[in-house]
Amino acid sequence: MNEARLTTIEQIEQFLTASGSIEFSAADDNGERYWHISRVLARFDYPGRNKRERGVLLRYLQHTSGYSRAQVTRLVTRWQCNRLAAVPLVKRYRAPAAPFARKYTAVDVALLVEMDQAHEDVCGPAIAHLLQRAYRDYDDPRYERLAKLSVSHLYNLRKSAGYQARRRSFTKTRPVCNAIGVRKAPGPEGRAGFVRIDTVHQGDQDGVKGVYHITCVDAVSQWQVEACVEGISEAFLLPVLALIIDQFPFVIVGFHSDNGSEYINHHVASLLEKLRIEQTKSRSRHSNDNALAESKNASVVRKHMGYDHIPQAYAKPINAFYQDTFNPWLNLHRPCLFATLITNHKGKTVKRYKPQEVKTPLECLTQLAPLGRVTFKPGITLEALQIQARSQTDLAAAQAMQSAKRELFAGFVKPKRRA
Template sequence: MNIIMNIKQLRTLKQVAEFLAGAAPLGMSPPTQTERYRWIAQTLRHFRYETLAKADKGLVIAYLCRISGYSRQQITRLIRRTLDQGHLRWQVIPRRGFVARYTDEDVRLLAEIDTLHDTPSGPAVKKLCERAFGTFGDTRFERLSGISVSHLYNLRKTKDYRSRRLTHVKTAAVQRPIGIRRKPEPQGRPGFIRIDTVHQGDQDGLKGLYHINAVDEITQFEVLVTVERISEQFLIPALEALLASFPFVILGFHADNGSEYINRRVAELLEKLRIELTKSRARHCNDNALAESKNGAVVRKLLGYAHIPQRYASLVNRFNQEHLVPYINYHRPCFFPETFTDDQGKQRKRYRYKHMMTPYDKLKSLPKAETFLKKGVTFKHLDAIAFTISDNEAARRLQAARHQLFETIFGRKKAG
């Protein structure tokens, strides 16, 4: 029960201590908040609180807490206010401290404007309200003409507004990205291939066949597959055959952003084989540079730019598997880069003659190379392919097969 005490008997701090110990009971009478604040201020002045030692201040605080019923934190705040202001008064809180400035009618008008103008931005709505009142003299918008943009959005969150602006929107389909947009990180391991498509020309509105060129980043081991078209009907079986042609386990599959590779069917195939699918980043033209350089150095150099009709796709693909792929992997040397850091701290690549070798030799030179091979594939079997014939004999057979291929396609021999 709130009380006020007659403190005339408590003149000294000793008497206060005795009272707190329960040795000096005093008469009490119920106070009001104003009387309670006045009594606290009188007590502080009576004992000259600001001049007391720390222990005596604690005694006075305990006394005020006991009599007033306030917590120690509240008494501390009241003492600080008394010392700062020189007095302590009870401040009556108004019953309605924050009167709503905007009425339900304003919310209705806001909903009406948003409906008419298809929910424009906050600044646009504010300008419309200003024009409605100032330019066209509509007094209903007098209050809304002075509303702030931020508070306009607050009114849009009210229940009254939302009940007037019910809209039904169909659930939007979530588009999940296919593949990871980043550069592959093989870390010296074979099995991270770069893939690209080469189109063998158009003629009189007729499409030519397509080459699918895949190159391993570390060993430059390359597999070329030819198809009639790049639709799912031809592409999925071709990719399965391409992935099976590599002697080592495929871990990564990197392509540009072409839809022939970045689609659900290809993603499902790679997921089944536990192969990571990555795609080139925006404004990073070098992400797939290895495959694109091989397009020119191998595909265009050996097969040219001329239009080859789609009906010859199986014939060209047989030439690839029997002659072209063995030649470029086991008998055609290529440069391998050496990475170094320049004076500015930037990593650069240089190509030295001592690092020139065939892709197969590069594969064998890797540390623990046999651990990267597919199950059932051994270097003894691969050596039989690589060293059965010489490089010159492999090139001679390639040239003969190519001449025969072009004679079949074009009706004449194509110059080497």
């Protein structure tokens, strides 16, 4: 680019306006951009210009050289310092004539891989000592360079691409070793009394925790009990767990949860052992072990309680709403889908949800009772549950539940968000 005809600041301003969308490039092998900056600064007498004119020149140099504003400012400052000493503006750096030579070659990496494989990845100091012995005591010339390998650089070689390409190992996920509970899927075999439990958090707001909903559902009859607690420590959880178990009309035989510490602890284990209830927990890589409780979290809890933050202070009225209105409606009037196991042409057992298998949990208990698959608690009979269900129609029970829910939500006073 020949820009010698630009002799005034006004011409440079017009040039910048007209060439705003044009990009300039320079073959900078010989410091062409540095020479261009020096010529412009000298021709326009940069030190004698006022502040506005200096700004125009800096924008011009930034546009034509391709350097950033900070880099142009540094070069202009250096030019002014060198001008009095008549030192030209030149580059202070250059690319190396040849890349750095590798001290440890691919052959050395292969020897290190061989040593690591034979000794099954012992610590770095031990491998470094073995490499020294291979050269010093056993006179193997291949280990001459590796005998001087430091322990820190040994780990660098292990992380290198050449090492990783030759040796890469994968390990399976190790299950948590906890003696509490049996790691297996529940085996109800068509009997009621094997419940699955899970926890739903109602969200945080400005670092303040919300309430926790507890979903407990029978694996066969889908009889469901919802509860609410302020926190998931044993101080809040143990009394509510006893209340949940008490609300089931039949005897609880099995108690299944995921591996969360709120259920896998000695306090819960002691409570279940006192009631002679078997405690099981989900297995690794078996996401369906607790799928029924997790599906109820979405279709019941999130649908009716939503996702918004609810302060912990309202756990008690929510729990009263669950016990008095919500749980009876769930089990006596809300239909559920029940799966039918079918063996397809490939011999695989699959689940199908047929329209004729839609029923309420109470209707399912009515079918299980004649088969001897339900053990009701003392003082509770199937006839009493049926009378309770017939005291209200399904529509009236749902409307009463919705009315109680609106009244519950109207009493919530949520904290104001921080500005």
